[in-house]
Amino acid sequence: MSVKAIFFDAYGTLFDVHSVSEKCEQFFPEKGMQISEIWRMKQLEYTWLRSLMDRYEDFWKVTEDSLLFALKALDLQASQEIRSALLNEYLRLKAFPEVPKALEMLSNRKMAILSNGTQEMLNPLVRNANLTEAFNEVISVDELKIYKPYMGVYELGTAKLSINKTDALFVTSNPWDASGAKTFGFQVCWINRNNKPFDELGVQPDLVVKNLEELANTLP
Template sequence: MTLAFDIYGTLINTSGVFDSIKKLIGEKVEGFNQLWRTKQLEYSFRRAAMNDYVDFSVCTKQALEYACLFYKVDLEEHQKASLMEEYKVLPAFDDVKKNLERLRSEGHQLYAFSNGSKEAIKGLLINAGLVDHFDGMISVEEQQVFKPSPIVYQHVLDVTSSIKETTYLISSNPFDVLGAKAFGLQSIWVQRSKESILDPWEYQPNRIISTLSGLTFTK
C-alpha cells in the first residue's frame, strides 16, 4: 500500500505551543490556540478558492494575528515571532514513531503529505526523529494550491506512481479525509479527539481509528 500521511494535527501535535501561549496570555490559552488553528485552515481554504496561493506559514502568521485581535491580546512582535519559530519544531504524537516503524517493516510505502512547504515538513520530521521513516515528502507548494483541491491528491499519485485503489490518505482533518475520498483515494480518519466530529457528507472514510496503532492492513 501507498500511505500518504498528513502532518499537522495527524503526526505532529499542533497544540505543542500550548504551554508557551499560556505563559503569554494566561487563561485565554485554550480558546486562543483553537482559534489560531481554525483560522489557519480557513485562510488556506480561502486562498485556494481565490486562486491566491501563499506559503502555509503566511496563513499561520495571519491566523495568529487574527487570534490576537479577537482575544484583544497585545503580543509584541518578538513574542509572535517566537511562537512562529516554535511552530517549526512541534512535537509528534506519542503513537507515531513506533507505528511508522511497524508500517515500514510491513512493506508499505510511506509519504509525508502536507499543506506546509517541503522545508517546513523536513524541519518538523527531523526535529521529531521521523524523517528516516518516509520514502518521500510531498508538499502542496509544488502545485501552488492547498488541500482539499483534487489537484494535490492527483499530485500524490503522480509522485508515488501509485493508483487510487491502493493509495490511502491518513489524516486527522475531516476536510482532508473527505477531499481525498471525493477524488477517489482511499482514506482513513484519525480521530485524535473524542470531541471531533466527522462532517456528515456523502463522502466517508474507509475507516476511523483513534490512534495509529489501529492502522492495519490485511495481506
C-alpha cells in the same frame, strides 16, 4: 483493503498543532488553548479562502496571518518578538507519542507525507521526531500553489509515488481532508483522536481509528 502506499497528513495527524498552546500560555496565561484553537481554525479557513480566491500565499504566511487574527480576536497585545516566538513553535510541533512505533510497523510499504506545509516547515518536524527514514517523500502543496482539498493536491501525491490512487491509503485526522481524499478516490483512514463527529460532506472514510497505533494493528 489492499494498501501498497500510505500518505499521511502532517498537521493534527502526525504532529500535534496544539503543542503551540504551551508557549501561548507562557506569554498569555490562561489563554493558551483559546489562542491555539482560533489560530488553527483561521489557519484552515485562510487556506480554503485563498485557494478559492486564487490568492495563494504559503503556509508559513497563512500561519502568521492567522496568529495575528487570533491575537486580535482575543484583544491581546503582542510585540513582533512575541509573535515570532509563537510562530516559530510551528517548527517544533511534537509528534504524537505513538507515531514512531506505528510508522515502523507500517514500513513495509511506500510512505509519504502529503501536507499543506512548506518543505521548510515540514523538514524540521520530521527531523526532530527522528522520522527522516520513515518516508519515501515529503510532499508539499507548495509545489502547486493551492491547498487541500483541491483534487490536484492528492493527484500530486500519486504522481510522486508513482502509484494508483486505488492502491493507496490516505491517513488524516482532519475530516475535511479525509473527505477530499475520499472524493479523489483514495482509500481513507480517519484518525478520530477525540471522539468527534465526521463532517457531513457526502462521503465517509473507509476506516476509522483512534490513533496511528490502532491503524498499524488493523492493517493487514
